[in-house]
Amino acid sequence: xxxxxxxxxxxxxxxxxxxxxxxxxxxxxxxxxxxxxxxxxxxxxxxxxxxxxxxxxxxxxxxxxxxxxxxxxxxxxxxxxxxxxxxxxxxxxxxxxxxxxxxxxxxxxxxxxxxxxxxxxxxxxxxxxxxxxxxxxxxxxxxxxxxxxxxxxxxxxxxxxxxxxxxxxxxxxxxxxxxxxxxxxxxxxxxxxxxxxxxxxxxxxxxxxxxxxxxxxxxxxxxxxxxxxxxxxxxxxxxxxxxxxxxxxxxxxxxxxxxxxxxxxxxxxxxxxxxxxxxxxxxxxxxxxxxxxxxxxxxxxxxxxxxxxxxxxxxxxxxxxxxxxxxxxxx
Numbered sequence: 001x002x003x004x005x006x007x008x009x010x011x012x013x014x015x016x017x018x019x020x021x022x023x024x025x026x027x028x029x030x031x032x033x034x035x036x037x038x039x040x041x042x043x044x045x046x047x048x049x050x051x052x053x054x055x056x057x058x059x060x061x062x063x064x065x066x067x068x069x070x071x072x073x074x075x076x077x078x079x080x081x082x083x084x085x086x087x088x089x090x091x092x093x094x095x096x097x098x099x100x101x102x103x104x105x106x107x108x109x110x111x112x113x114x115x116x117x118x119x120x121x122x123x124x125x126x127x128x129x130x131x132x133x134x135x136x137x138x139x140x141x142x143x144x145x146x147x148x149x150x151x152x153x154x155x156x157x158x159x160x161x162x163x164x165x166x167x168x169x170x171x172x173x174x175x176x177x178x179x180x181x182x183x184x185x186x187x188x189x190x191x192x193x194x195x196x197x198x199x200x201x202x203x204x205x206x207x208x209x210x211x212x213x214x215x216x217x218x219x220x221x222x223x224x225x226x227x228x229x230x231x232x233x234x235x236x237x238x239x240x241x242x243x244x245x246x247x248x249x250x251x252x253x254x255x256x257x258x259x260x261x262x263x264x265x266x267x268x269x270x271x272x273x274x275x276x277x278x279x280x281x282x283x284x285x286x287x288x289x290x291x292x293x294x295x296x297x298x299x300x301x302x303x304x305x306x307x308x309x310x311x312x313x314x315x316x317x318x319x320x321x322x323x324x325x326x327x328x329x330x331x
Contacts, residue, residue, distance in 0.1 A: 002288045003295035004281070006040070006262050008240050009162035009187035011122050013040040013095070013263060016296050017253065017281040020244050020267030021046055021099040021124060021166075022071070024274075026085035027092075033275040037093035040263055040281075044085065046101035046126045049110050051077040056210030061199045066218025066246070067268060068197050070211035073101055073129060078114050086118055095121040099166070101129060105152050112156040120161055124242075125153055125186075128168035128193040130215045140168040140193070143180035154185030164242055166190035167228075169221075174228050175235035188240040190265070191228045195221055218268045222246030226259050233260025233301050248276070250283025257284075257296065258303040292317060 004015040018040045024030050027042035036042055054074030061068045075081075081098075089096040098120050102108040108125065115123070127149050128140035139145040150165050157163060165181040167174060169192040178189050194215025201208040225245025233241060243261030247253050248269045256264050269276045284296075292314055293299045302310065 002285045002293060003297070004285055006296045006300075008122060008164065008242060008263055010160075011041075011095070011162050014038070015040050015281045016257065016261075016263035017277050017284065018097065018242070018263060018265045019043050019270065019277060020265035021126065022069075023267035023270045026081075026089060026096075027094055028085070028088055030270070030274055030277070031092060034278040035092075036089075037095075039277045041095035041097045041121055042089060043097040043124055043265055044081070044089075044099050045075060046073055046099040046129065047078055047081050047111060048073060048075060048101055048103075049078050049107050049114075051075065051080070058208065058210050059214075061208040061214065063197070063199060063216065063218075064220060066216055066220035068199055068209060068214035068216055069194070070209040070214035072211060078111055082114065082118065086120075090119045097122040097124055097164075099124040099126050100153075101126040102149075105149050108149050109152050109156045112153045115161075116156075116158045120158070122162045122164060123153070123157055124164050124166050124190055125150060126166045126193070128166050130168065130170070130194055130196040130213065138168060138170075140166070140177055141171055143177045146177055147180040147184035150181045150186045151184040162187040164188040164190045166193055168193050169224050169228050170196050175231050178232045178236060178239070182236060182239055188242065188262075189232060189236075190242040190244065191232060191261075192221075192225045192245050195224065217246070219246040219248060219252075222252060222255075226255050229256055229261050230259040230303075234304060237301065237304075247280065250280050250285070250287045253280055253284045254287045254299070257299050258301070260301040260304065262296075262300055 006016040021043045026044045027036045055072030100111040165186040197216035199208040229243045240262045243256035244265035253264045
């Protein structure tokens with residue numbers, strides 16, 4: 001048996017597998033495939049203050065080992081979310097990680113205040129969505145802008161609710177941005193959002209997406225995501241990280257944990273395998289057990305240890321688990 005419990009700051013989770021924002025709305029569609037209360041948490045689609053129609057169609061395009069989406073933060077707004085989705089999550093015993101997004105700092109503050117007294121397990125502050133008309137809204141591309149948003153949200157939000165900043169890989173030094181948001185008051189970091197990409201339709205000879213660019217997700221981005229988790233954990237080893245990006249199996253999830261993630265979010269795979277979060281949790285447990293880990297927490301950041309440190313860890317494990325030998329009896 002492997003202890004699958006983990007924590008994201010003060011949020012204790014029964015297992016380290018969450019949904020990824022934008023891939024399962026607020027979890028209601030998934031509940032027909034598994035009990036959403038059994039996974040670590042449900043991360044909601046990013047909420048904004050007002051209803052938003054999103055970007056023009058077409059909005060999705062397949063790519064090798066991935067997909068581009070150009071949804072553009074479409075959603076019903078905070079009023080509808082508080083009236084419908086959040087009560088549903090509470091009624092079904094799910095831990096609700098609410099993703100919030102805004103076009104300016106004041107919008108993030110308004111959302112944090114609206115959620116202050118509601119049953120929210122954690123806030124994921126989406127400052128990195130590439131699917132916006134104005135790339136200047138991607139606060140995570142600038143450490144100062146990112147810090148300004150996180151600082152404002154931290155002051156406005158319930159102090160008992162952890163805040164995680166969701167960062168973009170489309171930067172030169174992601175560890176620099178990570179350090180800025182932690183110093184501004186974030187309790188942890190979500191890594192990573194989609195990468196900005198573009199596909200040309202060879203029939204129309206024009207961009208395939210109505211919004212021209214879109215966010216690349218799926219297995220194609222997993223090595224980039226693991227690299228980002230590795231770099232941020234190396235720079236800030238005590239900061240809890242929520243890793244995501246192309247996770248399809250328990251082996252994929254284990255890569256993120258070994259690189260330094262305390263938990264993972266599963267996204268694109270849900271579109272063709274809605275039961276993936278529970279399957280990945282079971283596979284991850286088997287992968288941990290096969291390598292001699294007794295808990296998820298033991299494996300967090302384990303790849304950063306030297307070969308000799310890893311050997312010492314497992315040698316100590318063997319020494320403590322082997323039964324005592326009665327030498328007189330053997331003689």
